[in-house]
Amino acid sequence: MADAAPAIELKGISKSFGPVQANKDISFKVMPGTIHGIIGENGAGKSTLMSILYGFYKADAGEITIHGTPIDITDSQTAIRAGIGMVFQHFKLVPNFTVLENVVLGAEDSGLLRPSLARARRELKALAEEYELNVDPDAVVEDIGVGMQQRVEILKALYRQADILILDEPTGVLTPAEADHLFRILGNLKDQGKTVILITHKLREIMEATDAVSVMRRGEMIETVTTAGTNPTELAELMVGRTVLLQVDKTPATPGAPVLQVSDLKVEHDGVARVKGVSFEVRAGEILGIAGVAGNGQSELLEVLGGYRPATGRATVNGVDLPLSGRGADGRSRRDAGIAHVPEDRQSEGLVMEFAAWENVGFGYHHTDRYSRGTLMDHAALKADCAAKMERFDVRPPNPNLLAKNFSGGNQQKIVVAREMECDPDLLLVGQPTRGVDIGAIEFIHQQIVALRDAGKAVLLVSVELDEILSLSDRVAVMFDGRIMGERQASETNERELGLLMAGITDTDAPHSEAEIEANLARRSASAEKEA
Amino acid sequence: MQKMPQWADVLLIPLVSLILAAFFSAVVILAIGENPWEALKIMVEGALGSTYGWGYTLYYATNFIFTGLAVAVANHAKMFNIGGEGQAVMGGLGVALVCLYIPFPHWTLALLAAAATAAVFGAAWAAIPALLQAKRGSHIVITTIMFNFIAASLLNYFLIGPLKADGMEPATARFPEAARLPTFQDMFSSPDNPLFRGAPANVAFFVAILACIAVWLLIWRSRLGYEIRSFGWSEPAARYAGISPVRIIMLTMLISGGLAGMMAINNVMGEAERLVLNSAEGAGFIGIAVALMGRSHPLGVFLAAVLFGFLYQGGAELSLWTGIPRDMVVVIQALVILFTGALDNMVRMPLERVFSTLRRAPKPDSKSTTARTAE
Numbered sequence: 001m002a003d004a005a006p007a008i009e010l011k012g013i014s015k016s017f018g019p020v021q022a023n024k025d026i027s028f029k030v031m032p033g034t035i036h037g038i039i040g041e042n043g044a045g046k047s048t049l050m051s052i053l054y055g056f057y058k059a060d061a062g063e064i065t066i067h068g069t070p071i072d073i074t075d076s077q078t079a080i081r082a083g084i085g086m087v088f089q090h091f092k093l094v095p096n097f098t099v100l101e102n103v104v105l106g107a108e109d110s111g112l113l114r115p116s117l118a119r120a121r122r123e124l125k126a127l128a129e130e131y132e133l134n135v136d137p138d139a140v141v142e143d144i145g146v147g148m149q150q151r152v153e154i155l156k157a158l159y160r161q162a163d164i165l166i167l168d169e170p171t172g173v174l175t176p177a178e179a180d181h182l183f184r185i186l187g188n189l190k191d192q193g194k195t196v197i198l199i200t201h202k203l204r205e206i207m208e209a210t211d212a213v214s215v216m217r218r219g220e221m222i223e224t225v226t227t228a229g230t231n232p233t234e235l236a237e238l239m240v241g242r243t244v245l246l247q248v249d250k251t252p253a254t255p256g257a258p259v260l261q262v263s264d265l266k267v268e269h270d271g272v273a274r275v276k277g278v279s280f281e282v283r284a285g286e287i288l289g290i291a292g293v294a295g296n297g298q299s300e301l302l303e304v305l306g307g308y309r310p311a312t313g314r315a316t317v318n319g320v321d322l323p324l325s326g327r328g329a330d331g332r333s334r335r336d337a338g339i340a341h342v343p344e345d346r347q348s349e350g351l352v353m354e355f356a357a358w359e360n361v362g363f364g365y366h367h368t369d370r371y372s373r374g375t376l377m378d379h380a381a382l383k384a385d386c387a388a389k390m391e392r393f394d395v396r397p398p399n400p401n402l403l404a405k406n407f408s409g410g411n412q413q414k415i416v417v418a419r420e421m422e423c424d425p426d427l428l429l430v431g432q433p434t435r436g437v438d439i440g441a442i443e444f445i446h447q448q449i450v451a452l453r454d455a456g457k458a459v460l461l462v463s464v465e466l467d468e469i470l471s472l473s474d475r476v477a478v479m480f481d482g483r484i485m486g487e488r489q490a491s492e493t494n495e496r497e498l499g500l501l502m503a504g505i506t507d508t509d510a511p512h513s514e515a516e517i518e519a520n521l522a523r524r525s526a527s528a529e530k531e532a
Numbered sequence: 533m534q535k536m537p538q539w540a541d542v543l544l545i546p547l548v549s550l551i552l553a554a555f556f557s558a559v560v561i562l563a564i565g566e567n568p569w570e571a572l573k574i575m576v577e578g579a580l581g582s583t584y585g586w587g588y589t590l591y592y593a594t595n596f597i598f599t600g601l602a603v604a605v606a607n608h609a610k611m612f613n614i615g616g617e618g619q620a621v622m623g624g625l626g627v628a629l630v631c632l633y634i635p636f637p638h639w640t641l642a643l644l645a646a647a648a649t650a651a652v653f654g655a656a657w658a659a660i661p662a663l664l665q666a667k668r669g670s671h672i673v674i675t676t677i678m679f680n681f682i683a684a685s686l687l688n689y690f691l692i693g694p695l696k697a698d699g700m701e702p703a704t705a706r707f708p709e710a711a712r713l714p715t716f717q718d719m720f721s722s723p724d725n726p727l728f729r730g731a732p733a734n735v736a737f738f739v740a741i742l743a744c745i746a747v748w749l750l751i752w753r754s755r756l757g758y759e760i761r762s763f764g765w766s767e768p769a770a771r772y773a774g775i776s777p778v779r780i781i782m783l784t785m786l787i788s789g790g791l792a793g794m795m796a797i798n799n800v801m802g803e804a805e806r807l808v809l810n811s812a813e814g815a816g817f818i819g820i821a822v823a824l825m826g827r828s829h830p831l832g833v834f835l836a837a838v839l840f841g842f843l844y845q846g847g848a849e850l851s852l853w854t855g856i857p858r859d860m861v862v863v864i865q866a867l868v869i870l871f872t873g874a875l876d877n878m879v880r881m882p883l884e885r886v887f888s889t890l891r892r893a894p895k896p897d898s899k900s901t902t903a904r905t906a907e
Contacts, residue, residue, distance in 0.1 A: 308771040332774025341772070349772040354765045363762065364773035372755050379753075 005068030013062035040216030041438035085157025095142035147178035176499035253474040256284035259458035265313035276482035289473025307334035340420035344431030353405035358386035410441030536887035578849025587731020593841030599819025602792035604828035615676025617816025618683030619654035623793025626653030628807035654793015662785030734802035744830040824873035
């Protein structure tokens with residue numbers, strides 16, 4: 001194997017977007033029949049590199065060799081002909097087509113559809129047997145779960161004779177069980193001699209699934225190492241370029257009186273029940289983590305508590321009722337009630353991207369005396385406060401005049417977190433605090449959240465990252481299909497237990513087959529679609 | 533990092549667009565067998581060569597400032613108010629009612645009352661589409677343009693009915709002497725130095741400048757302006773921050789309609805001194821181009837309004853003194869709108885590329901560009 005030509009070899013690839021250099025002189029090799037990880041923080045240039053490989057972008061310099069043959073990839077058709085298949089983070093499927101139709105789409109043999117479909121059906125059957133890629137070819141895509149949809153994407157690539165498969169952040173939308181199944185499929189592909197490139201920012205996946213891993217940082221390829229010869233700490237250091245604390249340092253919580261009490265909260269949107277009666281409480285000095293696969297009602301719950309989604313039921317903060325619809329159910333009243341909110345989507349909600357940083361530090365609090373005088377805004381106060389916050393939260397570059405959109409994800413999040421934490425809230429709502437945030441900033445943001453807890457504040461944390469939930473929370477509640485499936489002490493639970501709850505299985509003592517979990521997920525998404 | 537320095541965005545792009553528009557206008561003029569250089573000279577001479585010309589240019593500019601500001605304010609909330617025409621017509625109705633039926637002791641009081649009424653009428657006309665947008669999601673572009681037609685019909689009705697003066701014309705009676713606004717001639721002329729003779733520019737021009745300052749304060753200094761801009765950039769963010777979309781849509785459109793309505797103190801009260809059919813003369817639509825070209829900034833709106841005032845007056849002179857028909861003047865105006873508004877990106881993208889290559893090259897001139905971007 002060692003003397004075979006590399007499946008892919010890149011030499012000196014560079015790509016700039018205007019003044020930003022996304023890829024700088026990148027060279028690396030991927031050996032055939034291996035699973036090769038590419039890891040790096042957001043903005044490290046992973047996606048740009050893969051887009052060049054798939055023909056979406058043209059490199060400014062450098063050359064690409066596939067199985068020893070130099071090739072000029074001008075568009076995705078060339079890439080497909082060269083045997084490269086890509087599974088995107090956001091699936092590119094036609095929701096109301098069947099699996100079979102989606103697989104054939106764009107790769108029909110002739111103007112007549114029937115022979116193509118028949119051939120595809122035969123091939124899908126063969127592929128399913130070979131790789132454990134079981135999908136019902138006649139199922140309509142919108143009725144099957146995300147894990148299944150991802151398999152359709154893989155099948156699409158294989159149907160097009162791909163022997164190099166690139167997967168971009170494939171586990172973002174999967175439960176742990178689904179992710180395990182995916183990695184088994186990738187293992188089968190590898191055993192059959194296919195080459196897999198796995199792009200991720202999750203160290204655990206790299207360690208579990210890959211043979212070799214390339215680390216990217218700020219557009220440069222830092223190093224390629226064999227997975228067996230490295231460890232998560234080393235990889236994290238390579239990614240960030242300095243020593244990182246992977247575990248959150250925190251003492252056991254000392255919960256005080258309940259701050260937030262929620263009972264029988266229900267949310268309906270367009271006639272579909274999104275939250276189906278949840279009850280819980282968060283006490284002063286503790287972090288309640290809400291785990292769950294994206295789309296199970298957690299986002300809606302945060303929006304209700306943040307004041308911008310109507311609901312029924314009851315919620316109180318320090319014993320005072322929060323209006324859940326109509327007058328008083330707005331973000332401003334919530335802030336007045338002592339609730340701060342780091343929203344899930346900082347780019348569309350938490351920040352106004354076209355505003356300068358200094359305009360953003362008062363966002364939501366702009367009506368308070370701190371930031372306005374009468375009907376006019378106090379620009380001097382905003383700018384001074386922004387500069388101070390930037391120093392305390394180590395925002396880089398510390399330039400209050402820079403537009404929010406020109407900061408990196410991590411620094412944008414630091415601006416939001418600084419604003420929401422420094423208004424001295426009783427309750428902090430945090431949604432996906434580290435989504436799209438680089439490791440260095442993750443560490444810092446986690447420390448800030450814990451510090452707020454230690455100051456006796458209540459924190460409600462919503463995250464789809466199980467690692468984050470487990471390391472930050474004192475207590476964990478799992479949401480599935482709009483309900484809380486169970487609550488655990490973070491110190492007394494583990495990923496497997498929570499993973500089952502996330503898949504909607506409450507009876508965690510009984511052993512469960514994967515098929516059962518999958519059926520459960522598919523049923524849920526199918527019923528959600530029907531209701532919609 | 534900004535793609536290019538601010539001065540390039542504000543000055544260079546409009547300038548290049550204008551040069552392109554001028555070039556193609558020249559081609560058009562050549563094509564009909566006239567001399568473009570002569571045409572340009574006549575336009576400049578006619579619009580800017582005398583106080584008389586300036587008196588017309590600034591009169592038109594005053595109309596365009598009001599309607600341009602109206603569109604600009606709505607733009608900041610990402611609402612496209614193309615109902616400036618109808619709102620200006622309704623403003624005219626308000627001005628006429630106030631001037632005809634209230635006996636004023638002095639023109640200053642008349643101006644205050646007329647301006648307020650014009651604003652209220654214009655705002656009221658914008659309020660209905662705004663309410664439909666805020667509460668029912670009816671698209672503001674559709675409703676405001678429909679309301680232009682309703683306003684025109686309503687004006688028709690009043691001018692052939694309740695407000696019609698004696699005679700053949702569908703127009704109101706002339707406003708009383710006390711409601712006459714001082715023109716530039718009244719203000720700046722002396723017997724031995726006659727200026728602005730017969731030109732319609734009047735004191736409303738200064739009200740328009742005040743309006744520019746007020747809009748600047750509103751958008752960039754006030755809390756409401758902050759909320760309007762954040763709503764405009766991102767509605768989800770505004771909702772997250774507790775800014776009510778209904779409130780912002782209503783207030784923004786009321787202010788926008790009020791500004792468009794106030795145009796009537798210039799054309800109805802200052803110039804015609806009575807209300808006639810088609811009183812707004814399309815100024816509401818020119819306001820869209822003015823706001824686009826002025827980047828929705830009051831200073832930009834002011835400059836763009838003066839430019840369009842020049843095109844109006846210069847165009848009138850052109851059709852007066854040459855064989856270039858009036859329609860050709862409209863073509864020239866259209867070319868300016870096309871290049872400064874619609875084809876903005878055509879000029880912008882190559883310029884951005886130029887600036888980014890300039891910046892990448894480590895040359896001393898990168899200092900001058902970065903120093904300016906600090907603002």
